Amino acid sequence: MDEHALRELAEERLRALAGPGATLREDQWTAIEALVSGRRRALVVQRTGWGKSAVYFIATALLRSLGEGPTVIVSPLLALMRNQVEAAARAGVRAATINSANMQDWQSVQESVAAGTVDVLLVSPERLNNPDFRDTVLPELTASAGLLVVDEAHCISDWGHDFRPDYRRLRTLLTELPEGVPVLATTATANDRVVRDVADQLGLGPAGGETLVLRGPLDRESLHLSALRLPTAEARLGWLADRLGELPGSGIIYALTVASADDVASFLRERGYEVAAYSGRTDPAERERAEEDLLANRVKALVATSALGMGFDKPDLGFVVHLGAPPSPIAYYQQIGRAGRGVRRAEVLLLPGPEDRDIWAYFASLAFPPEATVRQVLGALADANRPLSTAALEPMVELSRTRLEVVLKVLDVDGAVHRVRGGWVSTGQPWTYDAERYERIAQARRSEQDAVLGYLNTTGCRMEFLLRQLDDPHASRCGRCDNCTGRGWSAEVSGQASSAARDRLRRPGVELSPRKQWPSGMSALGVPVSGKIAAGESALPGRVLGRLTDIGWGNRLRGLLGTSPDSQVTDGPVPDDVFDAVVQVLAAWDWPARPAGVVTIASHRRPTLVRSLGERLAGIGRLPLLGEVEQVGDGARRANSAQRLASLWQGLHVPMELAERLSTVDGPVLLVDDQVDTGWTMTVAARLLRKAGAREVLPFALAVTA
CATH class of the missing domain: 3.40.50 (Rossmann fold)
Structure with a gap:
């Protein structure tokens, strides 16, 4: 198929996906052509709403029309998967998922993939090392895949704001791909260091080579950024109760902890607002119902933790408010990027609190543990000489269950342990504790926290500040934020709202x-x-x-x-x-x-x-x-x-x-x-x-x- 015919077919698929007036951006077409005609590996770093999913759905449709196998998409969150399955259907692409929430469907999905009736298989990164999936399903997928997509690719990198050990298993998958299988990695949040790291990893293996990097401006003209310092938690909550009705449309209120998300949602409901709490502890069915309510504008807001961060797609989201600052400006940009995709104006407001640093310190304490503790894990597995489950291993080591699971995943990627049916075993391979690397990562996190304080204190353009943290070469004064316009939100809180908030918080x-x-x-x-x-x-x-x-x-x-x-x-x-x-x-x-x-x-x-x-x-x-x-x-x-x-x-x-x-x-x-x-x-x-x-x-x- 010549280039002209290929592009016409791509434009046709885009119109089915995005509407009759849609046309491909040049970088979208460059990526699609590189994947379909060049069978290359590409990294696309573009703002949320730019159309990264259109690239891989259209590329999938074109590759399938040429007789290639199904696309495998590694996607981090269930909410994002649900959005993508619906979007794929609009592009005429049949999609299915394998994740922890649909175990009962795994067998039928695998049979559909083998029968060629599924064009796209979305898998969570955790599936990559599930023994049954890794040993029986993944080799066949790797051999027959027509395209591999790594969504939210900053998770691959140690330096990404949301690094996940499970994503590091993609390094192995990339080295095992047959020659001629294109690979696409996408993200909206990657600075220069993360871009270099991900691009290098995409080039791994005999089928690798130089990675095509397509990087565009990250600013979105609909976003109007503000920050407002209020003296107490009562003032912040009272302010929100006074102003939530003034914020456009429906949106997201981010909280730093599950407890505060629950408390804020409860208070706002008492004040007459339709809101729902959303966190990693929320029942899966309840989470899905909350997402649907927000999509349909049946609620004014979801009061959410970062569990919603990368996993939600609502073009008309009218506002994002943070009660407490995230520990990284890049994480902050990731979350506010959910707003304003399909509206002319979206309000983005940060209300920092004095407890933010304590919460950052707590999460920092969960970083990779000292060498002696990790050696405990290796020693216990070596001495056992049989598979040990995480629960059986826990009494033998000085680690909480959550931290132990992270350590095992890192050791697995490093080749020191291996996950099998029944638990974990030692491989006997030598392993080196990379103290220098872990300290560099810890220092990077401390620098990110300092940058958040810099964002709060800056008298310059807030959007430009964030974009410079992302090394966006297009960063410039936005002319829209509170500092650029000189018009910020009033700090005034009504006596009634302040009193109600005080009573609720002191209850x-x-x-x-x-x-x-x-x-x-x-x-x-x-x-x-x-x-x-x-x-x-x-x-x-x-x-x-x-x-x-x-x-x-x-x-x-x-x-x-x-x-x-x-x-x-x-x-x-x-x-x-x-x-x-x-x-x-x-x-x-x-x-x-x-x-x-x-x-x-x-x-x-x-x-x-x-x-x-x-x-x-x-x-x-x-x-x-x-x-x-x-x-x-x-x-x-x-x-x-x-x-x-x-x-x-x-x-x-x-x-x-x-x-x-x-x-x-x-x-x-x-x-x-x-x-x-x-x-x-x-x-x-x-x-x-x-x-x-x-x-x-x-x-x-x-x-x-x-």
């Missing part, structure tokens, strides 16, 4: 669900428990004053408990304002029976705080202070549930005097501590108290970590 009390199941593999640590926690040994549902991640009580509790990165713990009696809020929580607690006594848990870090809290609760409730559960050992928090439980199993003790007093109490005991992290301290202490004679145990603490 104390969060339910504390008891642990139901013992961790796996405890026998390896000398702890004789497994399975469900017996009803006669467990606690009842408890309460805490607030979460450390709350935008209301969180700030007060982080300061009191010394959990902020720069804070120093100063032990002392419970402050009056905190105790008054505790009393409110107890007054509102719908316990099955009133407590008949108070027991505290001995604290290594804050003994005076916990003891005074127990004494004052006993005094105001006219209850006997029965004593305290003693704690021996260093009191250090362990990295995961299994090791934490093993430490507490040996370290917690009910003294004889306390056991004797428990026998005299006819009713539940209130078990008091300062902070709940994993929940195992309360669980073990409650078990000991039940065995010592307590009828029931009601846990109470000032704070819960999340």
